[in-house]
Amino acid sequence: MTGINRQERAILALHDYGTRPGATAKSVKDAMLKDGFTLEEIAYAARAMEGGDA
Numbered sequence: 486m487t488g489i490n491r492q493e494r495a496i497l498a499l500h501d502y503g504t505r506p507g508a509t510a511k512s513v514k515d516a517m518l519k520d521g522f523t524l525e526e527i528a529y530a531a532r533a534m535e536g537g538d539a
Contacts, residue, residue, distance in 0.1 A: 495522050495530035503534075 489497075498520060502513040517527050 491522075491526060492529055492533075495526040496533050498522065499527070499530040499534055 495517070498517055499513065502508060502516045514527060517530075518524075522530075
């Protein structure tokens with residue numbers, strides 16, 4: 486994906502995994518970690534999605 490940085494990819498992944506049927510915080514976190522995102526990137530995405538200062 487050219488033009489999209491890792492933080493933006495993390496936000497997209499969080500939305501993707503979080504809106505799947507049966508999604509839980511644990512399943513989303515586990516899927517994102519499996520995709521290679523760091524805990525910091527996941528936390529950034531969560532803050533951004535809730536509208537806080539990322």
